[in-house]
Amino acid sequence: MSTPITVPVVLGARSYEILIGPGLLPEAGARIAALAPQARLAIVTDENVAALHLATLTASLDKAGLAHQTIVVKPGEASKSYATFAEVCDGLLATRVERGDFVIAFGGGVIGDLAGFAAAVIRRGMRFIQIPTSLLAQVDSSVGGKTGINSRHGKNLVGAFHQPSLVLADTSVLDTLSKREFRAGYAEVAKYGLINDAPFFLWLERNWRDVMAGGKAREEAIAVSCRSKAGIVARDETETGERALLNLGHTFGHALEALTGYNSKRLVHGEGVSIGMVLAHEFSARLGLCSQEMPSRVAGHLAEAGLPTRIDQVPGGVGTAAELMNAITQDKKVKRGKLTFILTRGLGESFIANDVDPAAVTGFLEEKLADAQKVGA
Amino acid sequence: MSTPITVPVVLGARSYEILIGPGLLPEAGARIAALAPQARLAIVTDENVAALHLATLTASLDKAGLAHQTIVVKPGEASKSYATFAEVCDGLLATRVERGDFVIAFGGGVIGDLAGFAAAVIRRGMRFIQIPTSLLAQVDSSVGGKTGINSRHGKNLVGAFHQPSLVLADTSVLDTLSKREFRAGYAEVAKYGLINDAPFFLWLERNWRDVMAGGKAREEAIAVSCRSKAGIVARDETETGERALLNLGHTFGHALEALTGYNSKRLVHGEGVSIGMVLAHEFSARLGLCSQEMPSRVAGHLAEAGLPTRIDQVPGGVGTAAELMNAITQDKKVKRGKLTFILTRGLGESFIANDVDPAAVTGFLEEKLADAQKVGA
Ligand SMILES: NC(=O)c1ccc[n+]([C@@H]2O[C@H](COP(=O)([O-])OP(=O)(O)OC[C@H]3O[C@@H](n4cnc5c(N)ncnc54)[C@H](O)[C@@H]3O)[C@@H](O)[C@H]2O)c1
Ligand SMILES: NC(=O)c1ccc[n+]([C@@H]2O[C@H](COP(=O)([O-])OP(=O)(O)OC[C@H]3O[C@@H](n4cnc5c(N)ncnc54)[C@H](O)[C@@H]3O)[C@@H](O)[C@H]2O)c1
Numbered sequence: 245m246s247t248p249i250t251v252p253v254v255l256g257a258r259s260y261e262i263l264i265g266p267g268l269l270p271e272a273g274a275r276i277a278a279l280a281p282q283a284r285l286a287i288v289t290d291e292n293v294a295a296l297h298l299a300t301l302t303a304s305l306d307k308a309g310l311a312h313q314t315i316v317v318k319p320g321e322a323s324k325s326y327a328t329f330a331e332v333c334d335g336l337l338a339t340r341v342e343r344g345d346f347v348i349a350f351g352g353g354v355i356g357d358l359a360g361f362a363a364a365v366i367r368r369g370m371r372f373i374q375i376p377t378s379l380l381a382q383v384d385s386s387v388g389g390k391t392g393i394n395s396r397h398g399k400n401l402v403g404a405f406h407q408p409s410l411v412l413a414d415t416s417v418l419d420t421l422s423k424r425e426f427r428a429g430y431a432e433v434a435k436y437g438l439i440n441d442a443p444f445f446l447w448l449e450r451n452w453r454d455v456m457a458g459g460k461a462r463e464e465a466i467a468v469s470c471r472s473k474a475g476i477v478a479r480d481e482t483e484t485g486e487r488a489l490l491n492l493g494h495t496f497g498h499a500l501e502a503l504t505g506y507n508s509k510r511l512v513h514g515e516g517v518s519i520g521m522v523l524a525h526e527f528s529a530r531l532g533l534c535s536q537e538m539p540s541r542v543a544g545h546l547a548e549a550g551l552p553t554r555i556d557q558v559p560g561g562v563g564t565a566a567e568l569m570n571a572i573t574q575d576k577k578v579k580r581g582k583l584t585f586i587l588t589r590g591l592g593e594s595f596i597a598n599d600v601d602p603a604a605v606t607g608f609l610e611e612k613l614a615d616a617q618k619v620g621a
Numbered sequence: 622m623s624t625p626i627t628v629p630v631v632l633g634a635r636s637y638e639i640l641i642g643p644g645l646l647p648e649a650g651a652r653i654a655a656l657a658p659q660a661r662l663a664i665v666t667d668e669n670v671a672a673l674h675l676a677t678l679t680a681s682l683d684k685a686g687l688a689h690q691t692i693v694v695k696p697g698e699a700s701k702s703y704a705t706f707a708e709v710c711d712g713l714l715a716t717r718v719e720r721g722d723f724v725i726a727f728g729g730g731v732i733g734d735l736a737g738f739a740a741a742v743i744r745r746g747m748r749f750i751q752i753p754t755s756l757l758a759q760v761d762s763s764v765g766g767k768t769g770i771n772s773r774h775g776k777n778l779v780g781a782f783h784q785p786s787l788v789l790a791d792t793s794v795l796d797t798l799s800k801r802e803f804r805a806g807y808a809e810v811a812k813y814g815l816i817n818d819a820p821f822f823l824w825l826e827r828n829w830r831d832v833m834a835g836g837k838a839r840e841e842a843i844a845v846s847c848r849s850k851a852g853i854v855a856r857d858e859t860e861t862g863e864r865a866l867l868n869l870g871h872t873f874g875h876a877l878e879a880l881t882g883y884n885s886k887r888l889v890h891g892e893g894v895s896i897g898m899v900l901a902h903e904f905s906a907r908l909g910l911c912s913q914e915m916p917s918r919v920a921g922h923l924a925e926a927g928l929p930t931r932i933d934q935v936p937g938g939v940g941t942a943a944e945l946m947n948a949i950t951q952d953k954k955v956k957r958g959k960l961t962f963i964l965t966r967g968l969g970e971s972f973i974a975n976d977v978d979p980a981a982v983t984g985f986l987e988e989k990l991a992d993a994q995k996v997g998a
Pocket of ligand 1: 290291292293296319320321324351352353354355356378379380381385386387388389390391399400417418419420421422425428512513514522527
């Protein structure tokens, strides 16, 4: 077997390991059998991942003598719906997996969130394993136990905290990911630098091409990201404090996703986060919290890496400031009318601002949209 | 304010109180305000309960200055569906309740399970209050934190453990309950005697008429039931052991419910439990575990109280032994092909039998169905 990088997630009885490295998928069977030799497995995946990688996974499970069945859903954010949730739950129950068996979430963040939520509630809680196949899922969504689906009122509004028993991040599986999806995941990698790790951001500014190309730099970037997230999650599992830092760029980003109808042709999650992080830095600069140069440094790196950084780059536009504000206030991070944003005091100096005045955000967004109009004209 | 009987449910940080007594509903506002003066409330109820008691509840909340909105669903087991779950979640999100606010489950066990599950997953977990209005809900479903909905594969297969913050059991609200529904709840009261409290069963044999009539005997029976359940739940919150005793009669009962299509005209939950408890005692006697007289003593009391005790009493029949077994093996209490049943060694001496041979159950059911045919003919 290979010797992957191991990142522990320390959560008492719910602790688990993230394994990171090339060639982990063909070893999945052996590694899962080591964890639970008798378990039966129900794989949840999407059509894209199934076409490219399912045969490798099932061959590996067969070799280890593990019984398995597979449920395949349509790819894309639209599958994080009540309807697909019901379909996956009924599909899992039809496989007759029992409480000690495992659900395997095999795909990007959509599959991880959807299958993880189903695992959380089938028979009031089944064990599950994350085998993330997108960069975004490897560095973010597969770690930390947040699972859920979307409501028409907003993203991830229905869900559970449910920790996996194991995360297998095969970095070579990312080779089949489209450039656009890889870049979207890269936005979340850069996020860890911007949250609290300036040296990592500086390293990314120098090494991002190697991260995209694959090999050691990619593994290293994924491991740093997972370690950062694992640390934050271990200190604040259910987001009563520090964990909110992981939402840097997400309040704006989720609003953009909502107003583009979660249509991945127009915007994918990581692109929303990229634009959202730039907006968070611009808003921080506008409030005088960080230097006026910060936003363009952040935007410069993300743009160089091929990510959108401005609202006007969203094809088809995103509506009015009022519509954005409506989406923002329905997002999770709202308390008694005051808004919570992740803002920054400098590179890698993000903090939780609990008392943001909605009027200030509205004014800022109106200005941004006016700018966008000019660029668009 | 009145001085209700108080039963504590001791679960560390998730501890709460069950208050039992007449006239609690008009005091709900004051009691909730004492717990959380600023909370906003989203009431989930069904059409029947709304017509009879919603005005009392909302008047009480208004008096206490608590903001509230209401979501009303259709009465009956059919509301424990994916579709109604989605409707309730979206309805709750539309009220813009936030993570510190409360969902109030105001109704019978269906509402408690449905609204409790929605509360468990909205924004990954909201607080909630149970105001149970059926006898079954007051003595059983509102206590202990099991919430969930049904799948076509079986009852309660999708759900969460989510403890309420308070349970208000107004015993006078039960006066509007139909005789049939009251009796159905009485089956769960008798269950506590049969599990581990023979003196309570003897007391019920003497006092069941007073329990039905109302007043002190009713309050006492509800309090004994809640204390019994609270004790078991405190010792085994997530059903890794002892808590399974509460399923006495439920494995058979759930199968009967499934095969009557959860159609309350044919069978309601408590009626299924009544027949199921008699079957559990008959099966125990057949295995030589308890005396041959036990089943008829149990059946005698339940029948006297107006409950069905035989399969042939289910209008329309319940299918074949094979169909019943299929429903039983899809129920939750299955491990590696062996069946788990709650069996008994005598009055109030129930125990968890983990290794029941499916063939023995099939044989027993075939015999029962043949008997039923004879009675039916
Ligand atoms: N739970 C969390 O903590 C958390 C954190 C961040 C994001 N998320 C969620 O993650 C989701 C976004 O994740 P995502 O970007 O992975 O989306 P995704 O799952 O839709 O994957 C993106 C696309 O890439 C395809 N794909 C995945 N792996 C592939 C591979 N190896 N080769 C080829 N194609 C592949 C998928 O089929 C899909 O079309 C959002 O719903 C977001 O809300 C959750
Ligand atoms: N969560 C648990 O631990 C647990 C335990 C036992 C049962 N249950 C569940 O509880 C459900 C059965 O509960 P139930 O019997 O209360 O069913 P229910 O909620 O359907 O109520 C029965 C009927 O009585 C009506 N009703 C309720 N209160 C009334 C009142 N005060 N006056 C007039 N009508 C009233 C309802 O509208 C309904 O028509 C089942 O789904 C069962 O699975 C859950």
